[in-house]
Amino acid sequence: MVHPVFQPRSAYAPRTGYHLLPLRLGRLDESTYVVTNDVGEYVRLGRDELVAFVERRLAPDTNAYKSLKSRHFLYEDDSSVAFDLLALKYRSRAERIAEFTGLHIFVVTLRCDHSCQYCQVSRQSVDSAQYDMTVAHAEKALDLVFRSPNERIKIELQGGEPLLNFPLVRRIVERAQELNQHHRRDLQFVITSNLSHLSEDVLLFCKEHDVYLSTSLDGPADLHDAQRPISGGGSHQKTVEGIHRTREVLGPHRVSALMTTTPRSLHRVHEIVDEYVRLGFHGIFLRNLSPYGFATRSLVKRYGVDDWLDFYKRGLSHILRINAGGYLLREDYTTILLQKLFSPLGSPYVDLQSPAGIGIGALVYNYDGAVYASDEARMLAEMGDQTFRLGHLDQDSYEALITSESLLSPLSETMLEGIPMCADCPFLPYCGADPVFHRATQGDTVGHKAFSAFCAKQMGVLTHLIGLLETEAEARDILLRWV
Structure with a gap:
């Protein structure tokens, strides 16, 4: 018999239905991928886990599911709190602009x-x-x-x-x-x-x-x-x-x-x-x-x-x-x-x-x-x-x-979310747009990212860094002490 004050145990069981929140993904190596969201959260997944996740059949009792849920990559049928948390985190990260x-x-x-x-x-x-x-x-x-x-x-x-x-x-x-x-x-x-x-x-x-x-x-x-x-x-x-x-x-x-x-x-x-x-x-x-x-x-x-x-x-x-x-x-x-x-x-x-x-x-x-x-x-x-x-x-x-065209024009062109290749890149939350570099090297404030040394550097460093964080426990402990 269930006490009248409490819900039955089944009420607290994980929901099987879930929906995807906005994300970007990219390959780290031959067998693993990284997914990121707009507020910089990331999860490292194997190929099979990633496929199961996007097909909405990832089991709720897996570590991957729990990580994706806690870091706002999915929300379940009975809760929309993830939207509010994402909005709060996004506002915090954008605060420096103001x-x-x-x-x-x-x-x-x-x-x-x-x-x-x-x-x-x-x-x-x-x-x-x-x-x-x-x-x-x-x-x-x-x-x-x-x-x-x-x-x-x-x-x-x-x-x-x-x-x-x-x-x-x-x-x-x-x-x-x-x-x-x-x-x-x-x-x-x-x-x-x-x-x-x-x-x-x-x-x-x-x-x-x-x-x-x-x-x-x-x-x-x-x-x-x-x-x-x-x-x-x-x-x-x-x-x-x-x-x-x-x-x-x-x-x-x-x-x-x-x-x-x-x-x-x-x-x-x-x-x-x-x-x-x-x-x-x-x-x-x-x-x-x-x-x-x-x-x-x-x-x-x-x-x-x-x-x-x-x-x-x-x-x-x-x-x-x-x-x-x-x-x-x-x-x-x-x-x-x-x-x-x-x-x-x-x-x-x-x-x-x-x-x-x-x-x-x-x-x-x-x-x-x-x-x-x-x-x-x-x-x-x-x-x-x-x-x-x-x-x-x-x-x-x-x-x-501050309102000169020399500033407003490159600012309007360097929102990463609207730049080809940047918009779909998993490293977007950790990267930046360097219009001066691209002007100097490609003659254009946006540049062609496939030929950008800036992008190659960022992707190389971030791929290596996430690999260390996820596969080497001692390195992770040291790196986290730095922040």
Whole structure:
């Protein structure tokens, strides 16, 4: 006899009827597939499981059914709660678009004392002061920064070498903090520097004003010096000394480093990773070359996507072994993708957004007063292509810049859900539209995805990453700790 307060046991049994919710699917290897939905949930299925699922005959007591149900790939006849949960998750992931521009890049000078082979901008000699941003342009750019509704504002000071125009860096930081007394934003500053001009005055200023430093470190001394030459030599030594001095004055976590993969780097990934560990870093970005600036004249054509993917996989494997040995070291690009996979808010990384993160994710104020939709857009302009130039600080208001056709047109074209091949790709929730890259490589802001190095890279990394998460328990435990 059933107690009158409770339903009979049969009422709680799984329903045999179910309906499919929107999904995309793709093959991981010869026998397994991945299905994803619009909010980034994914399930790995065997072929037989996938066929049974789409034919609506998957048994409710199977692990596959339970995973698909809990991650909103199906709903049963007696419940529509999955629709509400999907809507809530989708709104959460899209929230960053409404927040608008958070990253504001000031190119305070093109002058630089390094001659990096892969430099993405047209660097100028140290004594070419005509390539410095003026105080007037800096003031106008700061006014635009605080027009953004974003509550979290990051101001990044770039070059060239920004410390060659340190008086303007100082003025921008101090003026921004003064303006922020009224605007009350969460304000952060980063100086991107090779650290060769790092003085005690600079360090004390950074300490007083809570400024972070970011530098370039390509690996061991011989590799770094070959790729980032400086007059008189010793580029690596100067960088390492700058890292140590920064940590002594500002603290252990106030300086980060970024490497760039060149043909010289491809067979030395273990050495590169070990150098980051030796210097006490807990993050490394295995960054591939970009098709801009000097890199297009020589380096970028010397290796392809498959070469970099092999470099990345070997590097990630080495990093996972280091973590298994007790030292925390994240691969930063992997961490960004893990955020896209598992965080309810996704990732704010500008290059992996739909629509594209240009303009609404970042704005660049060039040394000459021109305003660009991204740092790569500025680099493309240096190569003679002004497609993503939004306007000029002397001529255009905030409204004119943000509503310019140079921004609105590529944004309307880069919703992945409407792009051929992207619309059906299982990796859509974790990817982005990079219109500047495709303009540079294919002459079109959308590009043909079958021939896109950007797409090949994303698919290669994500296929490998999901494979690790689903088949290697120790790797999964380590990777999940990164997020």
